[in-house]
Amino acid sequence: MITQIEELIKLQNVDKEIIKTKKQLKEFPKLIKEIEDKIARSIQIVENAKKRLVENQTSRKKLELDVEEYKNKIREKKLALNSIKTNKEYSAMIAEIEFMEKKKEEAEEKVIQSLIETDEIQEEIKKAEEERAKVKTVYEKEKEEILKQQKEVESHLKELEEERAKIVDFIDEEYLKLYTELGKTRGGIPLSKVVNGFCSECYMKIRPQVLVELKKGKDVITCENCGRILYLEVEVKE
Ligand SMILES: [Zn+2]
Numbered sequence: 001m002i003t004q005i006e007e008l009i010k011l012q013n014v015d016k017e018i019i020k021t022k023k024q025l026k027e028f029p030k031l032i033k034e035i036e037d038k039i040a041r042s043i044q045i046v047e048n049a050k051k052r053l054v055e056n057q058t059s060r061k062k063l064e065l066d067v068e069e070y071k072n073k074i075r076e077k078k079l080a081l082n083s084i085k086t087n088k089e090y091s092a093m094i095a096e097i098e099f100m101e102k103k104k105e106e107a108e109e110k111v112i113q114s115l116i117e118t119d120e121i122q123e124e125i126k127k128a129e130e131e132r133a134k135v136k137t138v139y140e141k142e143k144e145e146i147l148k149q150q151k152e153v154e155s156h157l158k159e160l161e162e163e164r165a166k167i168v169d170f171i172d173e174e175y176l177k178l179y180t181e182l183g184k185t186r187g188g189i190p191l192s193k194v195v196n197g198f199c200s201e202c203y204m205k206i207r208p209q210v211l212v213e214l215k216k217g218k219d220v221i222t223c224e225n226c227g228r229i230l231y232l233e234v235e236v237k238e
Contacts, residue, residue, distance in 0.1 A: 003170070004170075004171060004172060004175055004220065005217070005220070005229070005231045007167055007170045007171050008171060008175060008179055008190075008229060008231075009191060009231060010167050011164065011167045011168065011171065012179075012189065012190060012191045014160055014163055014164045014167060015183070015188065016188070016189075017160055018157065018161065018164065019188055021153060021157045021160060022157065024153050025150070025153055025154065025157065028146060028147075028149070028150040028153070032143060032146055032147070035139045035142055035143045035146070036143075038135060038139055039132075039136055039139055039140075042131055042132040042135040043132055045128045045131070045132070046128040046129055046132050049121055049124045049125045049128050050125060052121050053118070053121045053122065053125065056114060056117050056118055056121055057118070059114060060111060060114040060115070060118070063107050063110050063111045063114060064111055066103075066107040067104055067107045067108055067111065070100050070101075070103050070104035070107060071104060073100050074097055074100045074101060074104065077093055077096055077100065078097065080093065081093055081094075175229075178190070178220070178229065179191075179229070182227065182229065185227075186201075186226065186227070186228055189201060189228065190228055190229055191228055191230075191231060192223055192226065192228040192229070192230055193230075193231055193233060194214065194231065194232050194233070195233065197211065199223045199226060199228065199230065201223070201228050202223060202225045202226035202228070204223060204224065204226065206224075206230065207224070210224070210230075214230055214231075215232065
């Protein structure tokens with residue numbers, strides 16, 4: 001019986017480790033996603049700046065066409081001045097030409113502004129691309145490290161599962177069944193150590209008679225309060 005309890009204790013220890021390891025494994029995809037998100041964000045910054053450069057160039061082309069159009073209109077109106085008969089018409093045409101000149105200058109001003117913006121955006125793209133390269137290098141390395149750790153934890157889990165299978169081989173079917181059932185309803189802790197005469201899981205005082213039975217080690221004894229399989233500290237042998 002003592003051997004059975006020993007094996008059950010070993011099984012619970014391995015199971016605890018398996019739960020911990022599985023929890024650890026769940027973290028890896030999250031860590032990798034975080035890294036991939038950071039890389040994606042740095043790429044997005046470059047893409048956004050490039051998009052703005054295209055918009056800047058498109059709007060400048062339109063402004064340049066506007067300048068040309070005003071120039072043509074001014075030329076036409078200056079030619080038309082020759083055929084004007086009255087002073088009133090002449091003054092009106094001059095006013096129109098002046099208005100067009102003003103419009104043309106405004107458009108030219110905007111073209112210059114747009115060229116300044118082009119330089120700024122190109123500088124931004126350059127910096128964003130440098131940052132992207134830096135981020136990629138740093139995080140790719142980090143990702144590699146995480147994948148390596150993940151593999152280690154995975155192989156550790158495999159070892160634990162092999163160890164568990166070996167332990168299970170030593171345990172009688174009825175105890176294994178009890179262990180499994182208790183594990184489901186007792187938060188994965190089917191066994192409880194008796195410490196100073198108390199169940200260490202539910203803190204219930206163990207009756208002296210039960211302690212005597214436990215010391216005899218002839219049967220599997222469960223806690224009268226929480227139902228866990230009890231064992232005495234002295235039985236723990238590694
Ligand atoms: Zn208990």
